[in-house]
Amino acid sequence: MTTQTLIPDSETHGMAATAVLDESSAASSDGTGQRSGGIIRERILSPQTESGTGWPQTEVQATNRVQRLQLASPLIRLAAGSLPKERIRVLQQWEGVVTDVGEDSFWADLQDLGDSSLPIEIVELPIEEVPEDDRDLLVEGGIFYWSIGYETSVGGQLRRMSEIRLRRTPRWTKRAIQRVRQRAEELFELHGQQ
């Protein structure tokens, strides 16, 4: 059974609404919900229409409304004690900069994020430790975060964990490149002539 609770914008900081689901609703999707990675996201209509006259009267009105309304917040409130939670306890974290990439391994300079007074550490790690989705980011100069700790699974099992995540950086846009060209010309005119 799904319980829907409508929350005014003022309480949701601009989000149209949020949903309160009970445990049974997580296993199935009704007509208004959609599954996304195991989480049900509810489309919930606000009671206020654009004209302020109430609920939509026709299917077309409702469709238009749905297009304009935001998706419900992904916030899902579970009843207390309904599910055990997965917990992660981080023991160590570094920020790394890739300095060299080989066939099966890569080298990096690590800075301890818990104690910045410690000197730089140099490490060689197997490429297979990097998530496949991140491997295209494994280039000289790439930045990553390495965390080591313990993970308590949903079933209560304790596991030692290590996670390497490459930082995704923005891409150069045409406009940014144009600005670089223009700035380079200014700098060269100012400093490159003698």
Next chain:
Amino acid sequence: MVVDSCLNNTRAQPIALEYLNSLGVDIATQVRLVVLTHWHDDHIRGSAKVFSEALSARFACSAALRNREFFSILAASEQVRPVARDGSISEFESILEELHRRNKRGVRRSQGGPDFWAQDGLPLFQSIGTGSATVTALSPSSQTMTDAAARFGKLIPKVSSQIKRFPRSTPNDQSVALLVQSPACSILLGADLETVGDPQRGWQAIVDSPSRPQVMCDAIKVAHHGSENGDHDDIWSTLMHPDPPAFVTPYASGKKPLPSEDDIQRLKSRTRQLYCTTWPPTRRPPRRNSSVQRTLREMALSHRSVSKRVGQIRLRASMTQQGIPTIQTFEGARQL
């Protein structure tokens, strides 16, 4: 004269300033020349602060940087800096800005940019009076300057490519090697200059150069952290007196720390007076929680830590009378 810059790990201050202050040198009036041999981060950190305090100094850098392509990299670094947290190249830009400010204040006569775009055979400094000293650039060669624009051009970011740090450009033949001469002593400062296959570039170009002062040097700062690429037989036979004091600065980062054991053996075969500013350059990393240690043992193929001790070597020689220079080591520096 201050050549290149690095920071003290513990105090985050340029080591050159600390040293000169400890000697009681008035940095504002007595430092006459600041040289950046090349733009790599292990040679440039803190250089903007050094130059900002050296108010009477002139500034020299490699003529291989004098092209629109390098200035494009400088311009792009403004956007790379916040994303990739790499501020090293901005030191160079800060120095250019300081030069511009000095121009506007009228304390410089130059129209703009560095006082010297250093290249093979260019005199950078000459003192007057008894025991006068001269500083001459020995590189880059003309061929290197011709090639430089194309090399930097390959580093300029392209549309849709990810914003990231600039990779180190190798081979490193754009560095400014320097010859420091006084009537009593001559010293060769090798920067990161490498030997490359082309005789018109790198060390071979210096050895063959007709514009180089034809002197034999008494001491050498070994090039490129003592690597094999930074070495050349003719340096020791053509440019140096036999068995000279030789000073190596290690490079602890990356795939292969420098100098390697093989490099040490090779250099020891060149001279019996080999010194290193920090030895060993790496040490065991700090001990951590036992679970973290276990994970590190299981995952890391190698793991080491940069030595926190930044050592110094001091060579002192008379400016006027021939004699044996004295050499002292401080902190992590030692003779190998």
